[in-house]
Amino acid sequence: MRKTIGPSRRLTVKIAAIAVTLTVVGLAGNGQTSAATATVNVGDFWFCNSTFSGSVCPTSIKTGDTVTWNWVGSASHTTTACSDGTFTTCGAAQGWDSGSMSTGTFSHTFNSAGTFFYHCQIHPAAMRGRIDVLQDTDGDGWSDVAEGIIGTDPLRRCGVNAWPPGINSDGHVDVIGDISTVANFFGQSVSTAPKRYDIAPDPPDGLIDVIGDISRLAGLFAQSCTP
Ligand SMILES: [Cu+2]
Structure with a gap:
């Protein structure tokens, strides 16, 4: 049975x-x-994955975490911080700028909570992203x-x-x-x-x-x- x-x-x-x-x-x-690392792929011509070409890729992390951008395409791109979601004022002064790269990685650690925008200086309309940093006081x-x-x-x-x-x-x-x-x-x-x-x-x-x-x-x- x-x-x-x-x-x-x-x-x-x-x-x-x-x-x-x-x-x-x-x-x-x-x-x-310990603090985490989030990887964001940098492709031709998008951040995260191809579905975000022309739109904004969101990544959620906690304070103290690091974002590592990983170049996976063949063209040259940057990850460059922008002052807000209009993506008009962008540069190292806004937080970070990888400069033009076609291979390798670039990392930035986020120690304060908030919403941080970035784009590719070479393809600003196609390649946009956002990092949502949530406060994690005890880490x-x-x-x-x-x-x-x-x-x-x-x-x-x-x-x-x-x-x-x-x-x-x-x-x-x-x-x-x-x-x-x-x-x-x-x-x-x-x-x-x-x-x-x-x-x-x-x-x-x-x-x-x-x-x-x-x-x-x-x-x-x-x-x-x-x-
Ligand atoms: Cu680009």
């Missing part, structure tokens, strides 16, 4: 599969979290606004309800106690699941999902908060 596998059994299987994957990944990733990788919604302390990186992915507050992301806890609420909205588990995106979307919350946790498996 064949046994039917019910929803809770399927979830257990799914969690076990996540655990096995994470154990393998974790061998290489036993570290601490734990979650914006102050997100932590306000999740219910963690935006001023502390470690401790009880301080670091969003440290679900059980032991300062470490594990399968038991963190990932499996959140996975148990898979598919639920924060009307029935705790807001504390809705750690992604930033700010949170009100839903406990695999693409957002569980994969974000999985990506931090075996990592610790830095006091």
Whole structure:
């Protein structure tokens, strides 16, 4: 006789599969979290990807993060800061200017919150972008606004309800106690699941999902908060 596998059994299987994957990944990733780097591709003739040719590509980061522009096309381009969304006053004085490049990378670190516009000086109509920098006062990788919604302390990186992915507050992301806890609420909205588990995106979307919350946790498996 064949046994039917019910929803809770399927979830257990799914969690076990996540655990096995994470154990393998974790061998290489036993570290601490720190400021992040976002990569923006620079192509012919767009920022991010070709769908943004002629429009503005948005990139969301937190204070202290770095954006690295990566030249992937063959023509020469720049990433040059502009004073506002009219893209009329642009140059190094507005924040940064890579100068003309056709290969390699250029990086800029954003230490203050705000909306920062940039374009390519050579193709200003086709190539435009925007960096949305959210305030992250404690530097734990979650914006102050997100932590306000999740219910963690935006001023502390470690401790009880301080670091969003440290679900059980032991300062470490594990399968038991963190990932499996959140996975148990898979598919639920924060009307029935705790807001504390809705750690992604930033700010949170009100839903406990695999693409957002569980994969974000999985990506931090075996990592610790830095006091
Ligand atoms: Cu260009």
